[in-house]
Amino acid sequence: MTDIPQHALDDAAQVLHCALSGDSDAVVGTFDAVVDRSGVVGAYDVAWCLAATMVGQNVPRGAWTLDFPGIDDARYDKRWVARFVSAYVNGDISTGEALFGAAIADGQLPDCLLALAGSTVATLRHRAA
Template identity: 60%
Template structure:
């Protein structure tokens, strides 16, 4: 039943202004990431992102990350600039700061910033941890909304 839960959350119309054109198969990859994150399987999350990279290169992982950010932001996103509040973000670790900034970029349809953040995390050797944190944050948000 886990697949149905996460897939249902990801197949609803994207409420964010389009950041990138996301191929339909990305939603299946994002569901696989969330399925693993939901049960706390870090290796499964990494494997699901690796599968996306195997299919579409690094862009595949980026598209999955954008899909997760859209799920995290949810419905009701303003159609103008969104100012997201992240108290004490400067004191957080690299991965948490990255997630906050990446989600902000996606919420504001700022693809160039999203791509720059993604590339910087890759170059810094932090991308895997950032993507794990993004997946965990998305699951935590889904659970919070459901509960």
Template identity: 70%
Template sequence: MTDQLQQTLDDATAVLRSALDGDGDAVVGTFDQVVDRSGLAGAYGVAWCLAATMVGDPPAAGTCALDFPDIDRVGYDTRWVARFVSAYANHDAATGEALFGAAVADGLLPDCLLTLAGSTVATLRSRGGPR
């Protein structure tokens, strides 16, 4: 395993630990540290890792047709998470990167990443994972 991959996994683990503790400030702080150390690409890697944690082993590329009834009625961050995780599930890194860039441009990336971390924890708990 490369040092960069190990660092991404360590950062994702730190984000999840903070989210499990209900410490949103620490989640955002960890992402800020990643950006300081590795730029937005590093934060994207951690976000992609969180999506992988939610989905597990994705099925064949392009086979996921995820249905989100009334998605336009939920907040930006919730829509973003649904679409970002869908991009991961469909092996669509280009869409994931576009969504990440849009959240940066809209000034909402911290909110989106916090929601992603919370959604990942909720998914783990629904599977009988850590409480």
């Protein structure tokens, strides 16, 4: 949905590898390394790649709405993941960026990125089953 640099794709693959092995410290470490190298924009690109992986290739075009009963009662990171993936599906980069900025301002970005990696892995495992 947007041009993502190759290093972001490689970093996303590393995040997924770590998440699939259950190593949450390595997931956080990979994101930290991305931020050290490429700043917040790099972490955003990796998160966008994870959302793309979660959604998959065959998403019909059109407007999508979030269907997550009880979202307002969910933990911050879970609400963030649902809304970020929704922004991805709708090609709404400005909302994705706003969500990223809000998570930074709220001091929640590490937890949100870890939840995104975990949700992506859970989706991949579900598809494989």
